[in-house]
Amino acid sequence: MQPSSQGNPFSVQGKRVLVIGGTRGIGRAIALQFARAGAEVVVNFVREQEAAESLCVEAARSGLQLHAVRADVTSDKALEQLVTEVAQHFPDISTLVFAAATGVHRKFEQLSSRHFDFTFALNVRAFLALVRLLAPKMSPGSSIIALSSEGAERVMPQYGLVGASKGALESLCRHLAVELADRGVRVNILSPGTVKTDAWNALPDADRRLREAISRSPIGRLVTVEEVALAAQFLACDASAGVIGHTLVVDGGARIVGSA
């Protein structure tokens, strides 16, 4: 059974949370938000050991329950090892946050089948593999949250392949949301607007696009990783019990602004 929310429907106290891609950017903020709110957290990463270590040190200094496990979740074998390692920390998982993403940012003429496979292997296939492994062990009241982006529904420069993968991820989430609803496991999508993270280092013309995102934003700034993390907490707690298969946009209103 799920830990009790002790009368506070917004509580995530005692939840056991796995954040895939939880050592940098938005995933890191989500991991810290849950841990500060009293959850036990395991974060996963693949390359940047230093980022993982510094997060663990920061968490330990504040007395938070947070561990990091390295695994490339695009590998089925590594995924199984990850699940085994997580089981050493938790008896079961009550919240799965899928924040890892990758992709090749090019125009269609420059995209190959290899780029397609690389992008979809993480953004879609790994998510499905994780849900297949974990959902059967999740108790009623558990929650699955996948990070998507504006590119799932709108056109962005050189984002066709990543946008298509996010569209597929969102569709998959809606199907899973219905398939898992009778087990009491909720699946939702969290779709941030532009957030300044390391991911932007790999994007074409990043500085100009970040400036433009600020100038288009009704709030006159980018949303922060902490704001996205609070929305993730909402999707994981009992207060959102009626929210299923939903895409929660956290973008300061940027997506509703027209062009004229």
Ligand SMILES: NC(=O)c1ccc[n+]([C@@H]2O[C@H](COP(=O)([O-])OP(=O)(O)OC[C@H]3O[C@@H](n4cnc5c(N)ncnc54)[C@H](OP(=O)(O)O)[C@@H]3O)[C@@H](O)[C@H]2O)c1
């Ligand atoms: N930043 C934005 O403006 C923005 C906007 C909308 C949506 N989003 C979405 O929000 C999510 C997080 O974005 P972000 O900007 O915070 O990303 P980020 O800073 O690039 O962090 C990505 C995280 O994913 C991990 N990761 C990458 N490949 C992995 C793999 N194969 N196996 C396991 N972990 C892997 C990374 O680990 P290493 O450190 O080891 O590489 C890192 O912890 C993504 O789904 C992204 O599409 C971001």
